[in-house]
Amino acid sequence: DAKTTQPNSMESNEEEPVHLPCNHSTISGTDYIHWYRQLPSQGPEYVIHGLTSNVNNRMASLAIAEDRKSSTLILHRATLRDAAVYYCIPSNTGNQFYFGTGTSLTVIP
C-alpha cells in the first residue's frame, strides 16, 4: 500500500487560496489519488480524484506531479466551511482506502 505524508496542520485566511500538499512516493502506476475531507462528527466527504492529469471540479483543483510521487489539492478561495481534516489516499487494487494522518486545515476569518 502506498504511504502518504501530509503536513499535520495548515492555516489559511478566508477567501485566500490554499495549497495542501501530499507526498505519495511509493504509489503504483494504476493507483488513483483521491482526496477526501472530514468535518467534525461527520463521515469523510469526497473532494476530487485523478490519475495523471490535473483535475478540476466545482470544489477544488488537483495538481499531480509528472512523476506522480506527489500531488497538491488547491482550494481556490477558502471559506470557513472548508475547515476540516483533508486526506490524500492512493487507492490500490480493490479500491481499498488506507487513510494517512491527514492535514487539519484552519481557516481564519
Next chain:
Amino acid sequence: DTEVTQTPKHLVMGMTNKKSLKCEQHMGHRAMYWYKQKAKKPPELMFVYSYEKLSINESVPSRFSPECPNSSLLNLHLHALQPEDSALYLCASSQDTGTYNEQFFGPGTRLTVL
C-alpha cells in the same frame, strides 16, 4: 439518491451484549466497506464486500462479524466487545472496487462499550 444511511446514530452496549449496526445505500453500488475511527485518528479499513461477497478482512477480531444480505444492505454484528472497541464506525459504498471509484461515506455510528 446519493446517500449512505447508517443506523443507529449512537449505540451504548455492555461487554456481554449482542448488537448490530446497519448500513444502506440505494445507488446500485456493488462494493461496500466498513471502517473504524478512533477519536482524533484517521479511519481504518475493516472489511470490503464486492458483489455481496467478503473480499477483504483486515485481520479484524471475530467479535466483529460482517454480513451483506443483499446489494443494498450491509450489517456489522457485534458480540463480546471490549471497551477499546468504542469508536465511530463508518460505512461506505462505491460503484465497484475499481480504483477510480469514489467512495460515498455514511455519517457513522458512534459506539460506546461499557
